[in-house]
Amino acid sequence: MVRKAVLPVAGWGTRFLPATKAMPKEMFPLIDKPIIQFIVEECLDADIENIIFVTGRHKRPIEHHFDINADLERFLEKSGKYTLLEEIRQVSRLINPIYVRQKEQLGLGHAVLTAEPVVGNEPFLVALGDIVLRGPSNSTRDIIKVFERLKRSVIAVFEVPYSEVSKYGIVKVEDPSAELSRIVDLVEKPNVDEAPSNLAIVGRYVFTPAIFEKLRKTRPGKGGEIQLTDAIKLLLEEEEVYAFKIKAKVYDTGTPLGYLQTLVDFALHRKDLKDEFFLFLQRIVNSSNLQPDRT
CATH class of the missing domain: 3.90.550.10 (Spore Coat Polysaccharide Biosynthesis Protein SpsA; Chain A)
Structure with a gap:
């Protein structure tokens, strides 16, 4: 046990x-x-x-x-x-x-x-x-x-996504399609071309x-x-x-962006907050001139 x-x-x-x-x-x-x-x-x-x-x-x-x-x-x-x-x-x-x-x-x-x-x-x-x-x-x-x-x-x-494998420990398994499979190898934060899987x-x-x-x-x-x-x-x-x-x-929640994303998602799942909070976010999006920096 x-x-x-x-x-x-x-x-x-x-x-x-x-x-x-x-x-x-x-x-x-x-x-x-x-x-x-x-x-x-x-x-x-x-x-x-x-x-x-x-x-x-x-x-x-x-x-x-x-x-x-x-x-x-x-x-x-x-x-x-x-x-x-x-x-x-x-x-x-x-x-x-x-x-x-x-x-x-x-x-x-x-x-x-x-x-x-x-x-x-x-x-x-x-x-x-x-x-x-x-x-x-x-x-x-x-x-x-x-x-x-x-x-x-x-x-x-x-x-x-394979584009994010460098953020995680990645495992290589016998059967990637199975819910449960024996691990063959592990790689800590590999580059995309070195990742054995996206698990x-x-x-x-x-x-x-x-x-x-x-x-x-x-x-x-x-x-x-x-x-x-x-x-x-x-x-x-x-x-x-x-x-x-x-x-x-x-x-x-270990990074500022991850924490903020978690906070917003949890608020949108709270019955006592989600409606007003969603309207608040909607107003911000509609009234803001901010654009993501894609450089």
Whole structure:
């Protein structure tokens, strides 16, 4: 059984500086809920309650968010704002979080390895803290079910245009047309002419504990970082690893453009906001003389 999830959230978020100097990008709001809460709720919906956050010294707001705020609760109660009070209390009760400090930001692979003492010798989920999924089913639950059937590591993937493969880790599989297929190779952010497929890694993985041994053997690459993709390639030498095509829409909030696109799309899906917000966007488009720069 997969009982634990590792959420690596220790990165500096340099694309959003100076905003991320004091506020983690994972705490940026999608309307009225921080990004990280969507991911935690996805894990809970997949029956994972043991959430391991791999954090850094600048990530305390994440810890505060999932903790009890007695002063705020007293204020809301005194003000008669009982609906908000219950909502805040539910956030505090969502999980019993575990925080592991990544003292140096040495890559995603290093962040996952940092969680080994807490994960132990059992399978676990890795969910990236800036990737939000929306779909007809819970993709995390889907890949966990595949893992529990095969007892092999499973990586969530989705199809991207070939013009965008350089933004992602790309997998080569035995049968590109199949929903589930064995991975043959992985390439981190390849050029278009080097990409083995257009199947991009989503940011949801279920691993056997054997990945930790491979992470310890993985040599640092560009920027001195230990890449998770390199460790998976080592794992392929001993174990089968599978790619599972998810049906969800993938939102990458890790870049300013991706965050803005996610924010707009989420607003247009909110029943209490979508009509007025759509009219607002329409007015902007109709009244603006701005044109995209195509140079």
